[in-house]
Amino acid sequence: MKLTQENIDKIIKGDKRLISxxxxxIENSEDxxxxxxxxxxxxxxxxxxxxxxxxxxxxxxTITDCLISLLVKQGYKVGVIAVDPTSPYTxxxxxxxxxxxxxxxxxENVFIRSMATRGSLxxxxxxxxxxxxxxxxxxxxxxxxxxxxxxxxxxxVAKTADSTVVVLVPESGDSxxxxxxxxxxxxDLFVINKADRxxxxxxxxxxxxxxxxxxxxxxxxxxxxVKTIAASHKGIDDLLSExxxxxxxxxxxxxxxxxxxxxxxxxxxxxxxxGLRKNFWTDRNRQILEQNIDKILDKNTDPYTLSETxxxx
Amino acid sequence: MKLTQENIDKIIKGDKRLISxxxxxIENSEDxxxxxxxxxxxxxxxxxxxxxxxxxxxxxxTITDCLISLLVKQGYKVGVIAVDPTSPYTxxxxxxxxxxxxxxxxxENVFIRSMATRGSLxxxxxxxxxxxxxxxxxxxxxxxxxxxxxxxxxxxVAKTADSTVVVLVPESGDSxxxxxxxxxxxxDLFVINKADRxxxxxxxxxxxxxxxxxxxxxxxxxxxxVKTIAASHKGIDDLLSExxxxxxxxxxxxxxxxxxxxxxxxxxxxxxxxGLRKNFWTDRNRQILEQNIDKILDKNTDPYTLSETxxxx
Numbered sequence: 001m002k003l004t005q006e007n008i009d010k011i012i013k014g015d016k017r018l019i020s021x022x023x024x025x026i027e028n029s030e031d032x033x034x035x036x037x038x039x040x041x042x043x044x045x046x047x048x049x050x051x052x053x054x055x056x057x058x059x060x061x062t063i064t065d066c067l068i069s070l071l072v073k074q075g076y077k078v079g080v081i082a083v084d085p086t087s088p089y090t091x092x093x094x095x096x097x098x099x100x101x102x103x104x105x106x107x108e109n110v111f112i113r114s115m116a117t118r119g120s121l122x123x124x125x126x127x128x129x130x131x132x133x134x135x136x137x138x139x140x141x142x143x144x145x146x147x148x149x150x151x152x153x154x155x156x157v158a159k160t161a162d163s164t165v166v167v168l169v170p171e172s173g174d175s176x177x178x179x180x181x182x183x184x185x186x187x188d189l190f191v192i193n194k195a196d197r198x199x200x201x202x203x204x205x206x207x208x209x210x211x212x213x214x215x216x217x218x219x220x221x222x223x224x225x226v227k228t229i230a231a232s233h234k235g236i237d238d239l240l241s242e243x244x245x246x247x248x249x250x251x252x253x254x255x256x257x258x259x260x261x262x263x264x265x266x267x268x269x270x271x272x273x274x275g276l277r278k279n280f281w282t283d284r285n286r287q288i289l290e291q292n293i294d295k296i297l298d299k300n301t302d303p304y305t306l307s308e309t310x311x312x313x
Numbered sequence: 314m315k316l317t318q319e320n321i322d323k324i325i326k327g328d329k330r331l332i333s334x335x336x337x338x339i340e341n342s343e344d345x346x347x348x349x350x351x352x353x354x355x356x357x358x359x360x361x362x363x364x365x366x367x368x369x370x371x372x373x374x375t376i377t378d379c380l381i382s383l384l385v386k387q388g389y390k391v392g393v394i395a396v397d398p399t400s401p402y403t404x405x406x407x408x409x410x411x412x413x414x415x416x417x418x419x420x421e422n423v424f425i426r427s428m429a430t431r432g433s434l435x436x437x438x439x440x441x442x443x444x445x446x447x448x449x450x451x452x453x454x455x456x457x458x459x460x461x462x463x464x465x466x467x468x469x470v471a472k473t474a475d476s477t478v479v480v481l482v483p484e485s486g487d488s489x490x491x492x493x494x495x496x497x498x499x500x501d502l503f504v505i506n507k508a509d510r511x512x513x514x515x516x517x518x519x520x521x522x523x524x525x526x527x528x529x530x531x532x533x534x535x536x537x538x539v540k541t542i543a544a545s546h547k548g549i550d551d552l553l554s555e556x557x558x559x560x561x562x563x564x565x566x567x568x569x570x571x572x573x574x575x576x577x578x579x580x581x582x583x584x585x586x587x588g589l590r591k592n593f594w595t596d597r598n599r600q601i602l603e604q605n606i607d608k609i610l611d612k613n614t615d616p617y618t619l620s621e622t623x624x625x626x
Contacts, residue, residue, distance in 0.1 A: 038615050038618060303581045307581055
């Protein structure tokens with residue numbers, strides 16, 4: 001891909017085809033990808049990033065789809081990054097895979113990208129940041145980051161997002177106690193989806209009780225719990241209102257600036273550490289590693305001694 | 314902690330107090346931790362590692378507890394590492410937190426350690442490997458790695474374990490389709506826990522159908538699906554039999570050797586990359602990072618240029 005001013009201008013104007021090509025180029029870790037990202041970076045900073053996470057089957061994709069429709073109706077441009085390692089959508093999913101295109105404004109104002117995370121050596125966060133920057137530079141008002149699970153990828157997304165929405169269903173009741181530590185820390189707001197099912201009120205009560213147990217000084221803001229039935233588009237207005245309220249909260253308390261700083265720090269660390277890995281694992285070092293595996297297996301050496309050897313070379 | 318032959322001997326003999334102290338010492342990343350791990354490494358290689366994973370609330374801890382009892386009854390020594398970021402157990406949970414000590418043989422032959430994963434920069438896998446090595450060297454026949462989610466931490470554990478057990482419940486039905494890609498790849502066997510609940514047979518049928526769709530050349534072995542009701546200790550014998558069968562399968566096909574090689578490779582990479590990060594983030598580089606965050610915020614520079622500056626120093 002050529003880094004011409006023409007291409008940069010096209011991306012900034014939201015040319016879908018070029019955005020898509022650029023993301024693919026960057027995902028493939030081409031050598032000059034930093035030059036492209038540098039050129040785009042000065043155009044970033046406008047998009048508000050919404051992270052949507054929760055267990056598989058909670059309805060994250062449906063909620064995302066509803067949010068897209070609502071935001072587009074309100075005149076916004078929306079980017080979506082689905083960093084769901086279990087996502088049935090693979091590669092560069094087109095909009096049509098996700099949202100029924102009954103409305104041409106959806107086609108014009110939405111860009112959806114699915115990202116595979118599997119198999120990469122801790123590569124999730126770095127790529128997500130890069131793709132976020134591209135979408136941000138392309139004029140999106142909102143970027144939705146959709147991810148799954150209660151593991152590391154979720155934490156990474158929480159680091160990248162401005163508002164993190166944790167989606168649960170009434171059936172998650174059993175697991176709330178277990179999820180406590182993990183979710184309380186990252187959730188800016190909770191959604192109970194499929195709220196017409198049995199157990200919805202119990203899970204909300206349970207969640208609210210738990211939220212009240214938190215240390216007051218750390219959590220001056222009450223974490224809202226929103227009911228939705230995304231499959232029939234119910235509750236999405238409330239959800240968006242709460243996201244907007246959270247954004248205002250961040251802005252009026254000065255916490256947004258703190259968050260932006262932390263996001264930048266995180267981004268630089270990711271870029272540096274990806275570079276460190278790439279520089280270290282030369283063909284020669286890879287070869288030395290391969291040659292010593294059987295020696296370790298036979299206890300003629302050990303992983304710690306081998307890594308010291310690799311460092312000493 | 315002093316690296317004396319006396320201390321090493323104590324660990325090898327299974328001295329709980331010293332094992333616990335050593336793990337804490339290693340988790341705190343003390344400078345000479347490699348020396349301790351080197352001294353222990355030649356005593357490793359006997360333990361069989363069982364990974365237990367699945368969504369929160371599936372009953373992983375109960376299944377682990379049942380497996381512990383069964384293995385100890387059969388005369389084995391068992392180590393448990395709970396790498397659940399959402400675990401309600403914090404720090405170095407003692408056995409009593411997990412298993413009711415009605416039997417003194419449990420107290421003698423079991424060592425349980427909970428590990429926090431939150432907040433560490435990709436530190437999960439490295440520490441898990443180190444703790445595994447310590448428990449392995451201390452004479453454990455089995456090490457159970459218990460983790461949660463469908464995210465990165467789960468994949469890391471699958472890389473470390475010899476047999477990976479994925480625990481689901483009938484209520485997971487909705488999400489199987491969504492979890493497909495993620496779980497199929499790592500599961501050596503499936504457990505449907507709480508199998509007396511509605512929907513158990515449906516989920517088993519769904520799972521088996523999906524398993525049959527897989528490419529035959531990659532999966533010559535049929536992935537078993539075991540029913541359990543762990544809360545009333547049902548089905549655990551079957552589960553252990555299937556684990557033993559998987560172990561035999563690995564050993565007779567030569568796949569165990571391949572697996573061990575991949576585990577060692579993974580371990581060395583983790584040690585090296587932890588070292589790379591540690592060496593790079595000197596006080597000076599951290600300071601340069603901090604000083605440039607506001608410049609990035611003001612678009613006077615960008616994360617890519619800053620990381621190049623850091624590399625060039």
